[in-house]
Amino acid sequence: MKEQPEVTIQFQPIGKRVQVAAQTNLLEAARLAGIALTSTCGGEGNCGQCRVQVVSGSVSPLTEDERFLLGEAEIEAGYRLACCTRAWSDVRLHVPPDSLDSGQRLQIESVLRPIPPEPVxxxxxxxxxxxxxxxxxxxxxxxxxxxxxxxxxxxxxxxxxxxxxxxxxxxxxxxxxxxxxxxxxxxxxxPAHQKLLGLAVDLGSTKIAATLLELESGQVLSTSGAPNPQISYGEDVVSRLAYAQRNAAGSQKLAELVRQTIDELLLKMLNKVSAAPEQVAEACIVGNTAMTHLLLGWPVRQLALSPYVAASSEPLEVLASELGLRMAPGARVYIPPAIGGYIGSDHIAMVLASELDRNERLAIGIDIGTNTEISLRIPGKETLTAVSCASGPAFEGAHIRDGMRAASGAIEKVRLTPQGVQIETVDHEPPIGFCGSGILDAIAELYRAGYLLPNGRFNRQRLALLGNSEPRFVFVPADKSGNGREIALTQKDINEIQLAKGAIHAGMKILLETNQIAPEAVEEVIVAGAFGSYISLPSAVQIGLFPPLPHARYRQVGNAAAIGAQWMLLSQSARRRAEEIARRTHYLELSTVPKFNLYFAHAMHFPVHSEKN
Amino acid sequence: MSQELIQAITEMREEDALKITQQMLDAGKDPLEVLEACRQAMEVIGKRFEAGDCFIPELILAGEMLRQVSDLIKPRLQKEATQKKHGKVVIGTVEGDIHDIAKDIVAFMLDVNGFEVTDLGVDVPPAKFVEATKETGAKVVALSGFLTLAYDPMKATVEALKAAGLNDVKVMIGGGQIDEQIRQFTGADGWGRDAMAAVKMANAWYGVN
Missing domain, CATH: 3.10.20.880 (Ubiquitin-like (UB roll))
Incomplete structure (x- = not known):
């Protein structure tokens, strides 16, 4: 191959420059410059998120994908998708704030009880x-x-x-x-007087939450969080698995990124409390099965393809130094067990910390994410049953035209009132897009107000009144938004949410039906995770994401997986219990249930509510 | 009565659709008339889907209704009386992928649009596609795959068909994030975003107007 001359790519207003070979695509250049552009699809030209504006310089011509994903006005203004554009000369780019993957709100608090320490x-x-x-x-x-x-x-x-x-x-x-x-x-x-410390990590596919604790007292000394840096290589797990598999050094790169981030979070917390790495005697890292594989450097091909087999789902103790974590020289990282390819140690941690396995009531525990895990506890019964629903990343704001994660300026609450649209944004910044809870609210409100029909289609008669030519509902006009673009929900966005909530609803229904439980018999619904903690329950019930139970039966517990990780860090009996939960949990594979597709179809519709809850 | 059946199906009234079918059969109507009504109903739903006026649930539900309707009329259909088919299509979800919803919809739409469809199911290895294509003599093969990781097995299947000397067989791919670039990568002859696109391609390849 012919050697390409070097060109300089300049990113404004960040002011970063990077030298790359001509013909390098701009997303890769951004990565090399250490700029995290949002890219749900991992650079496949599908998500339309890595928008950049070419200010000067010569680049490759527009691709079909770009024509499809960018508006005419944007193309006119020189907007391109970084992943589809190759630099032919020195190039100066403007990076709009909503293409930047940073400043995400990281949820790290919870309402669950602490555990008596019993350190290893x-x-x-x-x-x-x-x-x-x-x-x-x-x-x-x-x-x-x-x-x-x-x-x-x-x-x-x-x-x-x-x-x-x-x-x-x-x-x-x-x-x-x-x-x-x-x-x-x-x-x-x-030194003789120093306390021993421990590190607990919830390794999520979008964010990493870390906590530094004192091992003997269980006291939390510091918490810290960061976006998962693998996001630049694909927002959803499958894109990352594909990256790990396609590129020779791919899985090593993804492992290093996440190990480095955990190490940096640890160091940051140690500095805050003036402690030394040698004091950190033990760690516990929970995550979904794919995240655990990528952290440990295990091959992922067999995990990504049917029948989705994990390299191991047994508990593991690995040397911290092997993961590049600066701790005591012989310190171990405890990786809790998982259940099969789809249910990871994060769900075990959630069940543990929310004590679902010991609940005296008929209860379900649900953790909503790209994969949504749901476990059912029937008092007096030995086994728990768990399902995993392919809900997709829509509730995290991905695959939604104006979707974003819960960062500054994300619309998180929406009300439609006779006076018009009322919104609340994260950090009260001018709105630039919707995060998951905002999308959920917006759809529930559109449905309640009759803009959406039960089958999820826009009611065109109602929309016509608003003067919209194409089926979409504008919540914030371009001149009122923080980025000069209107913020709307399109029919396609509604479709994405229908798919997500349909998958969760159908999964829950089959889980209950297989165990001969009527939905109204459920006495408690434990809702965990970032999205689940911020959503409005009435909105979730309105669109049929959750069954119409009295609100008192719902309990939003925050990041239970992170608390579960702390428990397993601190207590050997918590580890034994987690291992027991893994043994006692029966995994129900939804794709083997013949009725799934029909249930899924029905569950995609919005429920017709006969009475108000 | 045909009109009533079409209406019941397009309005997703499953019980009514089955009741009307039974009434039509009891009244001695030609089962082919029922089938024709089903086809017209699916045409309406297909157009609505293309226009964005309905979505995947309607396709799945309509598919389920039509399965039940055809279960009712099958015993009365004489072999020679069956509709003349435009041609044969072999369809399946490629190896390593078990997503069936999109594949089922495409198979079903091809079926009601006059193609004889051999559905190989999910997680189908390339050799099985080759075998079924040879056996049926189909000139069109449809590969479905939802995962990004499905592109490699798609490519492998296209290559396997070529290697088996089935050079005149056309291959279409669809599902998930597939686009023109993926088509080129896999060596397939065409790609589509939805079931209607698949029907159009099959029509074009078999020279159906």
């Missing part, structure tokens, strides 16, 4: 005499004998990682220190 790592104070010419025992032998003298243990092991640090550390500490003791293994060494 203990600090044992030891001191030993310094070596002399008459006592030249090795450092390790000396330490081991001191431990035996202190604790009575004789079976003591360690790792090379610890021995690499031992001679320097023990001398710095003056032969008197706390050893970090984990199942007869010495994994680290800290």
């Amino acid at each position: 790592v203990q600090a044992i104070p030891v001191s030993c005499p310094p070596p002399t010419l008459h006592d030249p025992r090795s450092d390790w032998t000396r330490l081991k004998e001191a431990i035996t003298a202190q604790s009575g243990s004789t079976e003591i092991t360690t790792s090379n990682a610890f021995l690499q640090q031992l001679p320097t550390a023990i001398r710095q500490l003056g032969w008197s220190a706390n050893i970090l003791w984990r199942h007869n293994e010495v994994i680290g060494l800290t």
